[in-house]
Amino acid sequence: xxxxxxxxxxxxxxxxxxxxxxxxxxxxxxxxxxxxxxxxxxxxxxxxxxxxxxxxxxxxxxxxxxxxxxxxxxxx
Numbered sequence: 001x002x003x004x005x006x007x008x009x010x011x012x013x014x015x016x017x018x019x020x021x022x023x024x025x026x027x028x029x030x031x032x033x034x035x036x037x038x039x040x041x042x043x044x045x046x047x048x049x050x051x052x053x054x055x056x057x058x059x060x061x062x063x064x065x066x067x068x069x070x071x072x073x074x075x076x
Contacts, residue, residue, distance in 0.1 A: 003028045006036075 006013060006026050013024055017038050026034040064071075 001026055003033065 001013070001024055003026050006024070013036070016022075017024060017036065021038045021040065023038075024036040025032055026036060
């Protein structure tokens with residue numbers, strides 16, 4: 001949907017989204033500029049918490065990945 005069309009039909013689009021939960025892609029000059037999604041919709045492309053519960057942290061996550069002795073810059 002173009003930005004101009006969205007601007008003219010904003011409330012109709014929002015009403016439609018509240019029923020269908022379908023996201024609306026808003027474009028300007030043919031390029032996507034925004035994606036409007038319902039606040040209640042469960043999206044699969046949500047970047048926040050999308051991997052929650054799928055990984056396990058093991059070991060020290062704040063220390064260096066390799067021993068300090070292996071760092072070339074520290075030898076000088």
